[in-house]
Amino acid sequence: MHDADIEPFFATLAAANPQPASELEYSSVFELLAAVLLSAQATDVSVNKATRRLFPVAHTPQAILALGEDGLAEYIRTIGLYRSKARHLIATCRILIEHHGSRVPRSRAELESLPGVGRKTANVVLNVAFGEPTMAVDTHIFRVGNRTGLAPGKTPLAVEQQLERRVPQAYRRDAHHWLILHGRYVCTARSPHCGACMVSRWCDSAPGTAG
Template identity: 75%
Template sequence: MKPQDVDAFFATLQAANPQPNTELEYTSVFELLTAVLLSAQATDVGVNKATRKLFAVAHTPQQILALGYDGLCGYIKTIGLYRNKAKHLLETCRILVERHGGEVPRTREALEALPGVGRKTANVVLNVAFGEPTMAVDTHIFRVSNRTGLAPGKTPLAVEMKLLERVPPRYLVDAHHWLILHGRYVCLARQPRCWQCQVARYCDFSPKTPAPAAR
């Protein structure tokens, strides 16, 4: 993607969705952290279905700990890898209570020290909860960044660093939401919907995918 097209790319996405946000449902920073931790290799729809029931009875670290392993598993068993996620979430809750007064820390170092919380999860919490201009590179952002030529890279970290370098500062806080949603609904993995894409003119992907023939 040409440098002069990057601003227009994001300006177009912004015009279409001025206030983007995560599709995970939450009402507190802890609920957000929990939802993101549970979302690895799972869909937001599936996570929301489980957390609606979970958060109705346990929405603080102390309440999650009180459920115990079997109790927590009962609420999240529909989510992939739920057993490991339950262990990680319980240990994370223990650390939050013992080291952080039950509050979610605001630094990357402290977040990444929590079990089950990697760089991507930490970036989501820092961005969504605390408004920091971070880039949480998931499979959608990785694909869109490489396919469009916006921020090519062989690893998520390489793409993240390239995005932080190329995205104009005024778009940084919301950029990862626009890219995730674009990858989820338009720039699909198997067949990108180029014929519906509002930013196709700025994209390096070629040839553009034509609209399906009418039946």
């Protein structure tokens, strides 16, 4: 994707969805952190199904810690890797209570020090909860970045760094939402819907483009 293509690419996505949002359901910064932690290698649909049962019962670090690892596991057992996620979330709740006054920290270093919280999860929390223009590269963004030529890279970090370099400032805040949704519903892993793609004219891989 040529540099000149990036502005119209994002302008088109923005016009179609001016206020993109995470499809995870949450009502506080802590619930967002918990949901994103649970979403690793799982769909937002499966996480929302579990948290609709969990959050009405326990939606604070103290309440989830009180459930214990086995109690928490019963609420999230429909999510992949639920045992390890229960362990990580319990440990994270303990750290939030003991070191952060039960509040979710705002720095990347502090977020990434929490069990089960990697760079992608930290980026989601920083962006969605605190409005920072971070790029949370999941499988969808990794695919879209490479397939379109917008941000080619062999690793998620490489794609993230390319996005930080190439995405215009005006679109930084919402860019990762647009790219995730585009990858989830249009630029799918198998049989991408190029005929229905509103940004195919700027894509390196779309039929009929020069690449």
